[in-house]
Amino acid sequence: MLYLFLESGETSQHAAEQGVKKVSTENPKREHPGTYLVRDRFTPQEHERIRLQDEMLTLMMGGVLPEQPNPTLFREVLDVGCGCGSWLIEMAKTYPHMTRLVGVDASRTIIEYAQAQAEAAGVADRVEFHVMDALRLLEFPDDSFDLVNQRLGSSYIRSWEWPNVLLKYQRVVRPQGTIRISECDIVQGNSPAFTQLSDIFLTTLFKAGHLKTQQKNDVIDMLPTLFTVQGCQHVQTYLHSLRYPAGTRAREFFVEDMKYIFHDFVPFFRKWMRLPDNYEEIYQQALVEIQQPDFVGSWNFLTVWGNPPISKVRTRNR
Secondary structure, three states: OOOOOOOOHHHHHHHHHOOOOOOOOOOOOOOOOOOOOOOOOOHHHHHHHHHHHHHHHHHHHHOOOOOOHHHOHHHHEEOOOOOOOOOHHHHHHHOOOEEEEEEEEEHHHHHHHHHHHHHHHHHOOOEEEEOOOOOOOOOOOOOOOOEEEOHHHOOOOEEEEEEHHHHHHHHEEEEEEEEEEEEEEOEEEOOOHHHHHHHHHHHHHOOOOOOOOOOHHHHHHHHHHHHHHHOOOEEEEEEEEEEOOOOOOOHHHHHHHHHHHHHHOOOHHHHHOOOOHHHHHHHHHHHHHHHOOOEEEEEEEEEEEEEEEHHHHHHHHH
C-alpha cells in the first residue's frame, strides 16, 4: 500500500520542484486505501509479519547485498516500500561507511514503527524514514542516491505500473549509481492443502492486476527485460532459491510467515474471487502439513540490478 500524505497534488509538485529532502510525519492523518494486499496495515500483527519476513529473507538470501561486489560504492541509499525498516537497519549495522540510509513507505504507522526500530538499534543518526508514495512521486531531487533498492514491490505495484516506477528510480539515482530490485515467484510446496492456498494466491494476484499472466514466475521473468527496455546498463541477475528444511530457523520463519499471510490476506482474496466454503479447514490443514519433516517448500527470489541509462550519464557529464 502506497499513498502520499501531503495537503494536495499542488503541494506535492511544489515540494518536488524545490528539492524537498524530508517529508514531515507531523499532524498524522488516517491511513488511506491503496493497492497493498493487506487492508489493515497498521495492526501490530501485520508489523510482526513484515518484520519476520524481512529477517527470514535477509538471512536466507545471504545478507543485505550478497551479490554486490563492492558495497563501499554506496554511501547514500534509498529503500522504497521499506516496511518496518529491517533491511535498512541491517544495512547500517553491516556497512558503517554508509552516511545516509532513507526508507519510504505509504503507511504512517509502519514508518513510525520503523523509526522506533532504528532508534532502538542505535542507528537513527544515519537511518531515516518518511511517509511517501512512490507510485505517485518520489520527493527527492534528481541524482540523490548511490543505490535505490526495492524488495517485494509486487505487493503493491500492478503490472502496468512497473515501467513508470523504474523511471522514477532512474531519476533519483546518481549517474554512476545502481538500481536494485528483488522480487519473488509464488511459493510452492509438496503439501496438497498448501498447494490449494498457493493457487488461490496466484489467481487473486492475477485478477487484481499484480501479475500480467497467471504464471507463478510472472514478475521475476519480466524484470530483466524491463531493465533492458528502460535503458538500464550492465543489467545483471542473481537467483536465490530458498528452501526450508525441517528443524531449522528458516522453517520456523516460513511457518510463521505463511500463518500470517493466508490469514491476513483473506479480505484481499474475497475481493477478487469466491473462496472455497472450507477455506478455514484448508488453511488449518496446510499449517499442519508444512510443519511435517517431509514437507519440501521452495520460494525463488530474483535480484536484478543495473546502472542508469547512458543518456543520463552523458547529460550529467556535459
